[in-house]
Amino acid sequence: MPVPETFQLYGDTTLVAPQSPNANVNPLPNQPRHVTRTATLHFTHGWRYRPGDNSANRHVHFWIDLDGSLYQNNEADNRFRHAGGAPYFNTGDLIRNTSVAVEITRFGKIEPRPGGGGWRINGPNVNFDDDPTDPEWCDYSPMSNAPGPRRFNLWKIAGGDTHEAATRPYYKIKSAEFNDNRNPESGQFLRDVLFTDEQLATCVLWLKAILENYRIPKRFLRNPATGVENPWIDTVVLARDNQPDAMLRQEAIERASSHQGVWGHMNLQGNRVDPGASMDYYRLKRGISDRWWYPVNLDGTERALNYLDAGRSVDYLALTEYGELSDLEAYYRLNEEGQTGFYPIGSNRVWHGAIHLDSGSDTKQVYAMANGWIVAARVTNGTVNGMALPYSRCFVLIKHPVHTQDNGDEIDYGANSTRIVYSLYMHLEPAVLAQRPDGAGGQRWDFDYATMPPWLCHFLIDNPTHATVNTGGIIYPNHKVDLSDYLGDTGMYITDVRNGTPVMDRTIHVEVFTTEDPNTFGSNPWTAGNNRVIDPTPDDAIADHGMLDSYVRDAAGDGIDIVDIKNAAPGMRSLAIQSRSEHTLTDKSQLGHHNVAVTDDEWTMLIRPLCFHADITADAAAPAVEIGPYHGTTTVWHFHPFTFLQWMNQRVDRHDQILADQDKARPHLQSNIVINNGYVTGFQNLGGATPTQLQQNTGAIVYPEAQYNENTYSIWLRSNVTTRALML
Structure with missing residues (x-):
């Protein structure tokens, strides 16, 4: 889980409001779990959370109120009866011994009023x-x-x-x-x-913390017939026709006991529907993922992100992922078969730490490559020297706190593992903004979820009087975005040069960069010397490192041109380049000796308007802490966005498989959840220290989340029988 985590508070002044354990509610208030394999979601079907409520709904560990506040009812490691398995079996003992649960406050079933x-x-x-x-x-x-x-x-x-x-x-x-x-x-x-947006945002953070703390795979219930995640499937759907009840019961038990990950009450009990049809499971899936996805679709289709779009419900239910490495070569070619915007250099050997993904005359939706925070953006073009620009300078800059180090074969979720990586999306289509009366004598921005990205709608809601959002000013939303959230559409920029004249069409400029040295990223392709290029003159933007001569050759003897750059691009995919960020330029002279080929007008109208970093550093309102280390430096390490995606996804897939195999020989890691006296009191990183090892009467070492012995994990199925050892 990226750290330090920003937890948005909406109503309460504390992150978690601990409640005293209520021994009258549960028969198991002081019996700890030895295995935690699942996180279970419920809804309350009531008005709200009531501290001190003695109702049956208190037999869960946590509670998320309507305004997003998170409460805790009892110790996180205790066992509770919070889910049954009717009509085929009773999972009470199984679930209470292996699951941590949260209630999400809301009314659920609604029907027309009689009459x-x-x-x-x-x-x-x-x-x-x-x-x-x-x-x-x-x-x-x-x-x-x-x-x-x-x-x-x-x-x-x-x-x-x-x-x-x-x-x-x-x-x-x-x-x-x-x-x-x-x-x-x-x-x-x-x-x-x-559910409220505040609840879903909290639920994502809670799930990430719980899953990482207890080393649970970040996945949802899979259909056993297809192997595909289907978090809405329940025991009734999975039952086979014309089978004896005893067989159905045994199959249901085995299916439940084999799942590791997230599920809802409805997955276990055929006569229950919580957390309900309106649970945006796709948002949860994307929000808890550490994977990176491609920023556009190859075919130009739009992703089914809106769970309320009835026309796309089949696509939404598929929970499609867009980071599959089998598509990697096709995405590389999407860039390299274009006419401009190659990584890591442009014509005349100017650094270009990005790729351009052209969409011709059609617009493509652009999506966040990973979870993070939008820390800076421009959503309208404004004017330069009183003139409208023929291209888009609108952008979104996302800060991603990423766990970049490994601990053996696994991702290390310790505090020292975290590095800040940025993704940038430049040349987004400018928004058209207007205001209208708010009904209370004031004005508010007009926003439309059908045409605008949700993050922008939320910014306009929160900032009804923002002075420069509509005049090309830079804004600082610090808005949490989940993997694949819709950011905007491809806008206009130079996609070709014909007879010396720039041709404008729709494209997106995508960068992935960091201010950190990739040598601190653990095992990665950029530690090798031949994959590391450090610009010897970082004060300018000229790519004058001799190593590039081994890639870029003047094939026709007519000087380095776009053909030579295209031919060299595939060989430079794995390079990490430390150089001056092109968006930090403040003077034409920083183009080095090539500034003689750039007129003052070209600098003023085509280059300087894209250098947003200079505007941010000159802006007293720019929040340096929220923006992060890029705020204070002009020199960064660039990665090819798709090569970085490949590296991250290989690590994440390997880590998830280890967790799915229940290899818990490594100590329990309290990565982002703080537990004091059995209560969660915060979400932050503790450094991955080895926890206190508990000694049973047998002398065996027991970690808080598992009783481990040579890859056998004991799961208590029934409190009045014996333990059943499952080889998992």
Whole structure:
């Protein structure tokens, strides 16, 4: 999990609000688990989290409230009865002995109100009326039936219909129709209440912390027939027809006991649907992943990221990944068969630490290559010297805290493993922004989830009076993005030069760079001397390292030209280049001796407008800490984006396979979760120190998450029988 983790707080002033254990709620308050194999998701089907509530719903470890606040009910390592396995078996003993659980507060099943006119929550029978005004905020109190300090933003729930409680008009919800394989009860309950954006953001962070802390693979339940992840599948669907109950029971037990990863209550119990049809599992899958994905689709199609798009539900349910290494060569060619924008140098030997991915006259959606934070962006072009630009200088800069070191064959999630890596997406299509009345006498930005990236919609919601967002100014969102989040579309820039004249078309400039030395990245292809190129004159942007002569040859005797650069590009894919970032230039002279070929007008209109780093460092409002080390330096290490992707995904896949094989010979790592006296008190990195080793009566070493003995892990299936040793 990238560290240090930024945990966004929405209503509470503390990260986690510990609650005293309630011995009256659970029969197992002081019995620890010895194996933690799964994280289980539930919903409460109620108003909110109530501290001190003695209801049955308290028999989980954690609770995520509507405003994203995270609470803890009891010790993380304790056992609780929080999931059954009806109708085929009772998983109570299995799940309580192997799983850590979270309740996510919300109403779930919603149905038309009897007699018409609004909606009713099934079960509590709470009435809701339609609210066409779509208010911004929902205010509610965790302790009383009155407005309170707890808030979540309805505008940040993309889509759905707004309803307000008939007797508590300050309490709002959104719901949407789900008529696909996510909703086994669509015939009776077609609509489902939506989780808040704040809840989903917290759920991602909680899952990452729990999975890494307990060394659980970052995967969801797989269909045993296809091997494909399907987090909505349940025991009823998996049951074979015309089989004896005893066989179905045994198959269900084996299926449940073999899963390692994330699942919901509905996966285990055929008569339960929590966490519900509206759980955005694809967002969770992307948010907890350490993999990197390609920034565009090869075929120009759009990814099915919107879980409310009924027309793309089949695609959404596929949980497609876009980082497969089998596609690597095709993506390399997408760049190298173009006419400009090759890695790591351009014509006339100017450093170009990026690749261009052209889309011709068609626009392509551009996606975040990995989880991280948007720390700087420009979303409108503005003007330069009073003139409109013929190309886009809009960009998104994402900071990725990445665990770059290995610990043997595995990724090291210790604190010293983390390095900051950036990805940059330049020449995004400029946004068209306008304001309209907010209904309260002021103005707000018009935002449209159907056409704008969600991150930009959220920035406009949070900054209704931002002064320069609409005039080409740089903004600093510090907005968390998940892997493959939609960032924007390909915009206009030079894609060819014909008869000395630049040709403009749609493209995207993609960089991956760091201020760290790749030698600190553990085992990687850039430690080899012949893959490391250090510019001897980093004050300018000229690629004058002699090693490049072995790659770039003047084949036709007419000087180095674009043909020679294209021919050399495949051989330079594995180079790491330390040089001046092209976006840090402040003066034409920094182009070295090539500045004589650049006119003042070309510098002013074509080059300087792209040098955003100089604008950031001159901006007193630019948050240096949030932007990170790039804020204070002009020299960086560049990687070919696809070579970096390959390296990361090979490491992640290897690590995940080790966890799936349950190789827990290594000590337990408290990578990003702080547990004091059995309670989570924070998400941060502890350095991966070996935990205190517990001694049983037998003298065997026991780690907090597993009882280990020569790759055999004992799992307690039934509290009144004997332990069953499974070879996993």
